[in-house]
Amino acid sequence: MSIADIQRETDETEAQRAYRLDRKHVFHSWSAQELLDPMVIVKAQGSHVWDGDGKRYLDFASQLVNTNIGHQHPRVVAAIQEQAGRMCTIAPQYANDVRSEAARLIAERTPGDLDRVFFTNGGADANEHAVRMARQVTGRYKVLTTYRSYHGGTSTAINMTGDPRRWSNDHGTTGTIHFWGPFLYRSAFHAQTEEQECQRALEHLEQTISFEGPNTIAAVVLEAVPGTAGVMVPPAGYMRGVRELCDRFGIVMIADEVMTGFGRTGAWFAMGEEGVVPDLITFAKGVNSGYIPLGGVAINDRIADYFGPKQYPGGLTYSGHPLATASAVATIETMEDEGIVKNAARLGTEVFGPRLREIAERHPSVGEVRGLGAMWAIELVANAETREPLAPYGGTSPAMTELAGFLKSNGLLPMINFNRLHVVPPCNIADADADEGLRLIDAALDIADAHTEA
Numbered sequence: 001m002s003i004a005d006i007q008r009e010t011d012e013t014e015a016q017r018a019y020r021l022d023r024k025h026v027f028h029s030w031s032a033q034e035l036l037d038p039m040v041i042v043k044a045q046g047s048h049v050w051d052g053d054g055k056r057y058l059d060f061a062s063q064l065v066n067t068n069i070g071h072q073h074p075r076v077v078a079a080i081q082e083q084a085g086r087m088c089t090i091a092p093q094y095a096n097d098v099r100s101e102a103a104r105l106i107a108e109r110t111p112g113d114l115d116r117v118f119f120t121n122g123g124a125d126a127n128e129h130a131v132r133m134a135r136q137v138t139g140r141y142k143v144l145t146t147y148r149s150y151h152g153g154t155s156t157a158i159n160m161t162g163d164p165r166r167w168s169n170d171h172g173t174t175g176t177i178h179f180w181g182p183f184l185y186r187s188a189f190h191a192q193t194e195e196q197e198c199q200r201a202l203e204h205l206e207q208t209i210s211f212e213g214p215n216t217i218a219a220v221v222l223e224a225v226p227g228t229a230g231v232m233v234p235p236a237g238y239m240r241g242v243r244e245l246c247d248r249f250g251i252v253m254i255a256d257e258v259m260t261g262f263g264r265t266g267a268w269f270a271m272g273e274e275g276v277v278p279d280l281i282t283f284a285k286g287v288n289s290g291y292i293p294l295g296g297v298a299i300n301d302r303i304a305d306y307f308g309p310k311q312y313p314g315g316l317t318y319s320g321h322p323l324a325t326a327s328a329v330a331t332i333e334t335m336e337d338e339g340i341v342k343n344a345a346r347l348g349t350e351v352f353g354p355r356l357r358e359i360a361e362r363h364p365s366v367g368e369v370r371g372l373g374a375m376w377a378i379e380l381v382a383n384a385e386t387r388e389p390l391a392p393y394g395g396t397s398p399a400m401t402e403l404a405g406f407l408k409s410n411g412l413l414p415m416i417n418f419n420r421l422h423v424v425p426p427c428n429i430a431d432a433d434a435d436e437g438l439r440l441i442d443a444a445l446d447i448a449d450a451h452t453e454a
Contacts, residue, residue, distance in 0.1 A: 015040045015052025029153070030165065044071035047429045049413065057408070060425045060437045061415035065227060065375075066290035068263050069331060069340060070426040076291055079330035083323055092119075092319040099320035102328040106287070106298060109268040109332075112277030114298040118312075119320035123258030123284035124152025126295040127221065129314055130280045131156055133297070134219035134252035136313070137306045142217045143174075144208065144251075146181035148229040151221065151256055160221055163229055164394035179208045181222070183232045185368045185379060186387065198235040206245055214249035224270035227259035230420055231370055231377035239276045246279075252303070253278040258295065259375075262286030263335055263427045266345025266373030279303060286427075288331045294324035335427075344373040344427035351431060352376050352423055355438050365390060365448035376423040378441070383453045389419035390448060399451035406444045412437055 012020070019040050028036055040052035047070050049057050062068065069076065083098060090096055103117040120126045131143055145151065147162035158166055159174040180188040182201040189200035209217060220242060226232050246253040255278040260270040264286055267273040271281065280303065284295030318324075335341055348371065356376055360366040367381035380390040380400070391397035400416060407414045415422040421444075425437060 015042055046070045047426050047433050057411050057413045058433055058437050059413050061413050062424050062426050065259050065424045066285035068286035068427045069289045069334060070428055075334045076327050076330040079326050080323055083326035087322055090322055096322055098322050098326040098329055102325040105332045110281055110298045111272035113301045114281055116299040116304040118297045120295040120316060121293045121318055122295040124154040124157040126282035126284055126297050127151045127157045127256060128154055130254045130282050130297045131219060132314055133303055137303055138218045140216055140218040141175045142212060143176050144179055144217060144220045145176060147178050149223055149226055150228040177212055179205055182235050182238050194235040198238045202241040209249055217251050219252040219254050220246055221254040221256060223256045224260045225265060228417055231375055233370060233372055239274045243276050254280045256282050258282055258284045263341040263344045264373055264375050266348050268341055288327040291327045292324040294328055340428045348373040351434050359442050363445040363449050365445055365452045374425060374427045378421040380419045380448050391419040393418060399448055403444050403447045406447055407440055410440050412440045
């Protein structure tokens with residue numbers, strides 16, 4: 001190393017060094033590496049993060065929609081610290097107190113008889129294992145999932161996914177069949193009402209099952225509310241109709257609640273609010289607010305009993321990791337004690353829903369707002385009549401880039417996907433911070449309006 005290099009490193013701030021080493025050594029996900037200019041985050045607290053220059057940002061994305069209790073909640077941090085001082089790790093074949101307690105707390109909140117929990121490292125491998133369980137139990141191989149969905153980046157999960165991230169990873173070898181789920185605003189069924197959309201979507205699914213061969217289909221996998229794909233809340237009766245089809249044809253129903261679970265929609269699990277009990281629920285993200293990687297599969301009695309005398313062919317070195325499950329225990333207890341799930345429901349009905357609908361009336365670029373709890377999406381269009389999106393499916397546009405730049409420059413971290421701006425802050429965000437975020441979004445939509453056709 002030259003004297004100049006040594007002097008440069010001496011003069012660097014910690015943030016500058018972090019950036020330099022990132023660009024030299026870190027390979028980022030879902031990115032063209034040479035085009036990246038990542039923000040350096042040096043601190044986080046509550047609903048805010050700080051960059052390397054000390055600028056504070058309101059985190060309206062909850063990072064990847066996972067910090068449901070916000071950043072650095074002291075009860076969860078303390079639980080991780082206490083567990084680290086007592087036992088950092090132990091192999092999954094041994095029972096331990098925090099894993100057992102986390103499983104109990106989760107089972108108490110899942111609907112119906114989903115009382116057994118298989119812990120994973122995140123949502124993608126939770127979906128992988130749920131599908132593996134369904135294939136083992138049914139002796140079938142095919143899996144049905146929707147277009148406009150996201151189930152993870154691992155091999156089976158990415159093939160189950162319905163958004164463009166699947167395309168370059170899909171070799172058609174995993175037995176996944178895609179079908180159209182309900183989405184009235186961009187209906188694949190020419191429906192005019194929610195009732196028509198529900199009925200026609202169920203008829204379409206039944207036809208897909210019939211033409212694929214019911215005795216070849218192991219599972220139907222549905223996000224309780226599709227998240228990254230656009231926050232399309234299923235119409236009333238749709239999930240119950242899917243449950244009935246699965247029962248009729250002997251198909252395992254898997255609910256992907258990786259994003260919706262643990263308060264995001266204003267309920268512990270969105271499926272439970274619908275009165276529908278799937279056979280398996282996958283979870284991650286909100287179970288411990290993303291503080292340490294953790295996911296899992298909640299399993300009903302029938303499937304758990306199948307693996308009573310028969311070995312389950314799967315496992316992970318870090319299944320039920322004690323640091324992760326200790327943080328889950330603390331997170332769930334904190335959410336209960338502080339009423340965070342109820343607060344998310346209140347935010348949806350009293351803050352985000354009314355304010356976003358009011359904002360939509362002022363902006364011709366807003367085609368639709370939709371959501372519930374602390375999970376909303378603003379659909380942006382170039383033409384309100386034709387519903388032409390403000391960015392193409394699978395891509396972006398100058399309008400969306402400009403909008404994102406405005407928000408970041410004014411201190412808000414947004415979640416933007418294609419032509420949509422998602423509103424997904426922590427479920428315990430203060431009302432004043434929620435109001436500030438919505439004020440900035442209202443101002444940013446003037447940019448989108450300038451790109452619409454009169």
